[in-house]
Amino acid sequence: MFFASDNWAGAHRSIAERLLAESAGFAPAYGAGDLDKKIETRFCEIFEREVSVFFVATGTAANSLSLASVQRPGGITFCHSEAHVIEDECGAPEFFSGSARLVAVDGEAGKIDPAKLSAKIANFPEDALRHGRASAVTITQATEIGTVYSLPEIGEIAAISRKRNLPLHMDGARFANALIALGATPAEMTWKRGVDMLSFGGTKNGCWCAEAIVFFDPERAREMPFIRKRAAQLFSKSRFIAAQFDAYFENGLWLDLARHSNGMSDRLRAGIGASNAARLAWPTASNEVFAVISKSAAKTAEERGAKFYAWPVPAAMPELVADGETLIRLVTSFATTEADVDGFLKCLAA
Numbered sequence: 001m002f003f004a005s006d007n008w009a010g011a012h013r014s015i016a017e018r019l020l021a022e023s024a025g026f027a028p029a030y031g032a033g034d035l036d037k038k039i040e041t042r043f044c045e046i047f048e049r050e051v052s053v054f055f056v057a058t059g060t061a062a063n064s065l066s067l068a069s070v071q072r073p074g075g076i077t078f079c080h081s082e083a084h085v086i087e088d089e090c091g092a093p094e095f096f097s098g099s100a101r102l103v104a105v106d107g108e109a110g111k112i113d114p115a116k117l118s119a120k121i122a123n124f125p126e127d128a129l130r131h132g133r134a135s136a137v138t139i140t141q142a143t144e145i146g147t148v149y150s151l152p153e154i155g156e157i158a159a160i161s162r163k164r165n166l167p168l169h170m171d172g173a174r175f176a177n178a179l180i181a182l183g184a185t186p187a188e189m190t191w192k193r194g195v196d197m198l199s200f201g202g203t204k205n206g207c208w209c210a211e212a213i214v215f216f217d218p219e220r221a222r223e224m225p226f227i228r229k230r231a232a233q234l235f236s237k238s239r240f241i242a243a244q245f246d247a248y249f250e251n252g253l254w255l256d257l258a259r260h261s262n263g264m265s266d267r268l269r270a271g272i273g274a275s276n277a278a279r280l281a282w283p284t285a286s287n288e289v290f291a292v293i294s295k296s297a298a299k300t301a302e303e304r305g306a307k308f309y310a311w312p313v314p315a316a317m318p319e320l321v322a323d324g325e326t327l328i329r330l331v332t333s334f335a336t337t338e339a340d341v342d343g344f345l346k347c348l349a350a
């Protein structure tokens with residue numbers, strides 16, 4: 001019963017087998033091989049347009065280097081107040097961009113509030129020498145708290161960004177989960193709504209270590225080869241990232257894995273919703289569930305082997321948890337089974 005994070009899951013068998021198959025023989029290094037080119041073409045097909053793709057090792061690298069590529073001296077990137085880039089990346093976005101700053105924007109359900117974004121951007125006029133210059137906006141899809149931006153919501157954030165000619169980045173560490181939750185296509189959920197750059201995550205959805213930066217306008221990608229190499233993120237044996245994506249995309253495996261993962265969270269959501277020993281903290285749509293349970297139920301679950309994290313009560317929801325209760329985060333993955341979910345739900349009823 002492993003619900004701590006999809007980062008705990010292993011690699012899907014098909015991806016592991018493809019890595020093994022690729023491990024023999026020789027191929028040009030540093031992204032110059034045929035398989036690298038094949039995957040770059042595959043990304044263009046998936047997004048229905050010419051894109052530029054850069055493999056990196058982690059989601060943090062994908063986020064930080066994407067934002068670094070559009071920064072300017074005194075630059076400001078606007079993100080949600082609970083965004084991974086501002087809460088969990090140890091200053092990497094600021095570091096790799098040469099000290100650009102992150103400015104938090106509030107919004108309900110883990111999503112940037114458009115009106116608050118407009119107001120924050122207005123605080124940074126183009127000639128604000130001391131205050132800093134608005135340089136980019138970033139949204140997380142699916143968000144850190146398991147919600148997803150609707151297509152119109154993405155379009156609204158993009159329209160605000162575009163008014164000030166600010167590139168819009170999407171942290172897609174759980175991109176496939178959001179696609180399945182919305183029933184959208186990759187193009188509909190990104191460039192067709194005004195997204196300029198994407199951190200495309202494969203690691204949390206069955207890959208061993210496969211992340212990519214995707215630019216929807218190759219002109220914007222001109223500096224990325226140098227930014228990536230300077231950050232020591234250019235894989236010499238890049239074909240092993242390409243091999244993972246090759247299996248990941250083959251026959252739609254990536255979407256099947258996300259569909260399963262979201263489905264296991266659906267099972268959790270239904271079980272918790274029907275329980276009189278727990279309740280959903282807020283509605284979620286991806287592979288993350290946040291629940292309020294009694295501390296005794298949490299203890300029972302942990303004693304029975306369940307792994308999950310307590311989660312900080314959002315500042316905007318001070319009344320969420322009563323005495324004797326705790327807020328927990330449950331994350332499902334491609335490897336989660338119905339037995340895992342049902343076993344956890346039984347702990348709540350114990």
Ligand SMILES: Cc1ncc(COP(=O)(O)O)c(C=O)c1O
Pocket residue numbers: 007057058059060061063084140142143144171173174203
């Ligand atoms: C929403 C989100 N973005 C980015 C990341 C960063 O990924 P990594 O831990 O691979 O740097 C994570 C990590 O799980 C995440 O949850």
Ligand SMILES: C[C@@H](O)[C@H](N)C(=O)O
Pocket residue numbers: 004005006007084088
């Ligand atoms: C904890 C957080 O940093 C990590 N990205 C996760 O989702 O598990």
